[in-house]
Amino acid sequence: MAEEVLVFGAWGSPFSRRVEMALKLKGIEYKFIEEDLTNKSPSLLKYNPVHKKIPVLVHNGKPVAESLVILEYIDETWKDHPILPKDPYERANARFWAKFIDEKCLSAIFKACWGACWGEEKEHEKAEIEHEKAVKEVSELLQFLENELKEKRYFGGETVGLLDIAANTIGYWLGVFEEASGVELLTREKFPKLCNWANEFVCVTAIKENLPPRDKLIAYFRNRFGAGNASK
Amino acid sequence: MAHEVVLLDFWPSMFGMRVRVALAEKGIKYEYKEEDLRNKSPLLLKMNPIHKKIPVLIHNGKPVCESLIIVQYIDEVWNDKSPLLPSDPDQRAHARFWADFIEQKVYDTAKKIWATKGEEQEAAKKEFIETFKILEEELGEKPFFGGETFGFVDIALITFYSWFYTYETFGNFSIEAECPKIIAWAKRCMQKESVANSLPDQKKIYDFTVWMKKYFGMD
Numbered sequence: 001m002a003e004e005v006l007v008f009g010a011w012g013s014p015f016s017r018r019v020e021m022a023l024k025l026k027g028i029e030y031k032f033i034e035e036d037l038t039n040k041s042p043s044l045l046k047y048n049p050v051h052k053k054i055p056v057l058v059h060n061g062k063p064v065a066e067s068l069v070i071l072e073y074i075d076e077t078w079k080d081h082p083i084l085p086k087d088p089y090e091r092a093n094a095r096f097w098a099k100f101i102d103e104k105c106l107s108a109i110f111k112a113c114w115g116a117c118w119g120e121e122k123e124h125e126k127a128e129i130e131h132e133k134a135v136k137e138v139s140e141l142l143q144f145l146e147n148e149l150k151e152k153r154y155f156g157g158e159t160v161g162l163l164d165i166a167a168n169t170i171g172y173w174l175g176v177f178e179e180a181s182g183v184e185l186l187t188r189e190k191f192p193k194l195c196n197w198a199n200e201f202v203c204v205t206a207i208k209e210n211l212p213p214r215d216k217l218i219a220y221f222r223n224r225f226g227a228g229n230a231s232k
Numbered sequence: 233m234a235h236e237v238v239l240l241d242f243w244p245s246m247f248g249m250r251v252r253v254a255l256a257e258k259g260i261k262y263e264y265k266e267e268d269l270r271n272k273s274p275l276l277l278k279m280n281p282i283h284k285k286i287p288v289l290i291h292n293g294k295p296v297c298e299s300l301i302i303v304q305y306i307d308e309v310w311n312d313k314s315p316l317l318p319s320d321p322d323q324r325a326h327a328r329f330w331a332d333f334i335e336q337k338v339y340d341t342a343k344k345i346w347a348t349k350g351e352e353q354e355a356a357k358k359e360f361i362e363t364f365k366i367l368e369e370e371l372g373e374k375p376f377f378g379g380e381t382f383g384f385v386d387i388a389l390i391t392f393y394s395w396f397y398t399y400e401t402f403g404n405f406s407i408e409a410e411c412p413k414i415i416a417w418a419k420r421c422m423q424k425e426s427v428a429n430s431l432p433d434q435k436k437i438y439d440f441t442v443w444m445k446k447y448f449g450m451d
Binding site for chain 1: 291296301302304307309325366
């Protein structure tokens with residue numbers, strides 16, 4: 001039976017890029033549909049009526065939503081180049097860290113880069129303290145990831161796995177946020193392993209081909225969130 | 233293979249209850265350790281240094297954290313009976329999606345119903361009802377979210393049932409009036425021994441919440 005795979009996504013979203021990275025790693029052909037998030041298509045609303053968000057994978061007409069759910073679906077459907085380990089404990093570990101990245105890291109990073117700039121002008125001193133707190137929090141979170149990486153080339157071991165793909169926000173988008181806002185978070189002195197990993201990660205073909213252009217992304221975030229939280 | 237299973241838990245936690253239900257479904261023997269969350273044990277801090285939270289399942293000395301991740305782990309290790317997730321990838325994705333929906337939408341809103349007052353409480357009640365109406369629609373005419381058999385999504389949601397009396401009393405509303413199918417589903421789940429034995433009495437949870445509000449000066 002001819003297979004039809006559609007991906008509803010957005011060029012700058014790390015979440016929809018995750019889905020494309022996994023499909024590319026497994027050599028699966030798909031059609032990408034770029035969504036204008038300010039004017040969502042009837043198809044997107046039909047395929048994800050609950051959240052109305054991207055990404056959505058549609059496989060032979062059946063939709064799957066939520067990027068981490070989609071990654072597991074992709075791994076279970078197309079068995080070549082597995083992205084989750086076989087051992088249940090290792091699988092639980094990968095899931096734990098993917099959840100950690102999504103629930104803890106992104107919001108902390110955003111706060112550190114742009115926190116005080118959202119909303120009205122805040123008193124400079126208060127903003128400074130909030131900024132320092134946010135940077136410290138990101139540092140603690142990144143340290144956990146640095147420790148988890150240990151001596152491995154990738155989070156998945158010898159090859160890129162689900163956790164590496166989920167960590168695309170750390171591996172690429174974090175650098176973009178840093179440059180757009182002028183805030184330094186992932187420094188080589190503090191996080192040598194994580195920096196090495198990020199360099200390796202963006203060189204993997206299936207990943208490299210799916211990274212949005214850096215300059216375009218920086219411009220987008222500067223435009224959307226302002227000049228950032230860097231100490232003036 | 234010999235299994236040494238320990239569960240670090242806190243009796244009113246709906247997250248801990250999920251693990252209790254999963255272990256009971258599989259007939260797994262384990263040691264239950266009650267944590268005092270005001271005075272966390274060295275064992276908890278060692279086994280979950282990242283979040284310092286319960287539940288933590290310790291299997292042959294190795295910790296697994298986050299309730300739904302633990303439930304999946306249990307399903308994958310003890311895969312010889314009572315499957316909690318379906319075998320078809322499409323249905324598994326469906327189950328994971330709805331479990332994730334429950335994770336995103338229920339806890340914070342529900343907490344506001346007993347922890348806040350006035351406008352904030354009213355907004356939380358409204359959101360709670362909207363969320364459960366969506367879940368009711370997803371349930372449809374099925375006996376369980378998993379279809380004919382009790383499964384992953386049922387486990388993710390049923391543990392909140394032990395808190396329903398608390399929500400209804402503080403929020404002054406009836407969940408049954410708003411979502412009768414959810415209540416019918418919950419009572420169906422409670423007929424299962426694994427569920428009935430894992431969930432504390434609703435009144436006990438209410439008394440605990442009253443005490444907690446006083447203790448933390450939330451009145």
